[in-house]
Amino acid sequence: MPVIDESTIRYLNYLVKSYEGLTKLLAATRQRVRHINPEMTPENDDLVQRLEKLKGRLGRQIGKQLVYWPLWSEWLEKVPGIGPAYAGRLIFFHYYRMEPVCQKCGGDLRKAEGGMHCAACGQTAAGDGILSYRIGRRHFPKVSSWWHFMGMHVVDGKKPKRAKGQRADWSTPGRTLCHLIGQQFVKTPGHYRDFYDLRRARREKTHPDASKGHRHNMAAHETAKLFLAHLWHVARVLDGKEPTRPYAHTVMGHTQFIAPFYFEP
Numbered sequence: 001m002p003v004i005d006e007s008t009i010r011y012l013n014y015l016v017k018s019y020e021g022l023t024k025l026l027a028a029t030r031q032r033v034r035h036i037n038p039e040m041t042p043e044n045d046d047l048v049q050r051l052e053k054l055k056g057r058l059g060r061q062i063g064k065q066l067v068y069w070p071l072w073s074e075w076l077e078k079v080p081g082i083g084p085a086y087a088g089r090l091i092f093f094h095y096y097r098m099e100p101v102c103q104k105c106g107g108d109l110r111k112a113e114g115g116m117h118c119a120a121c122g123q124t125a126a127g128d129g130i131l132s133y134r135i136g137r138r139h140f141p142k143v144s145s146w147w148h149f150m151g152m153h154v155v156d157g158k159k160p161k162r163a164k165g166q167r168a169d170w171s172t173p174g175r176t177l178c179h180l181i182g183q184q185f186v187k188t189p190g191h192y193r194d195f196y197d198l199r200r201a202r203r204e205k206t207h208p209d210a211s212k213g214h215r216h217n218m219a220a221h222e223t224a225k226l227f228l229a230h231l232w233h234v235a236r237v238l239d240g241k242e243p244t245r246p247y248a249h250t251v252m253g254h255t256q257f258i259a260p261f262y263f264e265p
Contacts, residue, residue: 004068009096009135015062016088022058026051062088070238071231078262079227081188086181093150093174094140094235098133100125142244146232151175152225159221182224186216191261196223230260237265 029051030042042048063084066072069091076087100109100116107120109131116125125131140146147153151170153160162168185192200219207215236243 006135008065008068012062012065012068012088013092013096013098015058015065016085016092019055019058019062019085019088022051022055026055059084066091071235074238075234075260075263076231079192080190081184081192082181086177086184089177090231093138093171093177094146094231095138097136097138099136100131101134103132140232143229143232147225147228149174150178150228152178152221152228178224178228179220181227182220185223185227186220192223192227195226195258196220199223226258230258230263234260234263237263 026048029045029048033040033042033045033048066077066084066087071091071094072084072087076082076090082090101107102109102118102121102123102125104123105118105121107118109116109125110119111117116131117123118125138149140149144153148169149171151159151168151172151174153170160170162172182196186196196219199222200215203210203215203218207218210218233243
């Protein structure tokens with residue numbers, strides 16, 4: 001198995017961030033094409049086509065980089081609807097964080113009033129130019145902590161919303177990614193699409209007064225949450241750790257367990 005060193009992790013982060021930026025640029029360019037000339041379409045615009053090809057090349061580069069992570073080669077690569085771009089972001093969310101460091105003393109930078117402040121020397125990062133980062137490791141001992149980090153937890157039976165003017169205690173990009181993955185499963189035949197169909201049928205019985213769109217979103221959310229639980233479980237197995245059962249099993253007495261699809265340990 002190839003060695004995952006710091007340069008390998010940084011290069012994956014570079015590729016994934018570049019892919020995200022290119023995706024946003026492509027979406028904005030498509031909108032501009034539609035407004036420039038009603039007779040033009042993004043499909044026959046030369047710039048859009050060039051950006052699409054570049055996006056495809058970048059996605060293939062991410063796929064080549066992902067061979068360093070067993071989570072990709074042993075599982076994610078086999079899951080319909082999860083391509084290299086989604087997999088690269090998921091792997092980074094699950095394993096790593098980029099922690100800003102003080103360029104003067106190397107201490108940790110923390111957000112505070114007035115900008116970034118060093119926890120060691122007290123200096124601000126103002127005027128230091130581009131921030132430097134060290135790679136930190138994330139640890140999710142329970143699936144509930146992984147759900148919470150990705151914004152898929154519930155509070156009083158509902159998915160929490162960020163209060164205006166306050167910082168969320170979950171990853172907003174992570175929640176957005178989960179939403180996109182849930183919608184992707186709806187469009188992709190496979191076990192996760194089958195699970196979505198079952199949950200949507202159940203929501204038609206439990207929420208008969210809800211709109212079709214609401215029931216669709218609930219089922220897609222539950223499907224994405226199941227996928228996250230499977231990712232956490234597979235990662236624990238591949239990392240040589242024992243997967244613990246969730247709160248619903250250990251405390252509430254639930255017995256149903258859906259093993260990760262497409263995984264043969």
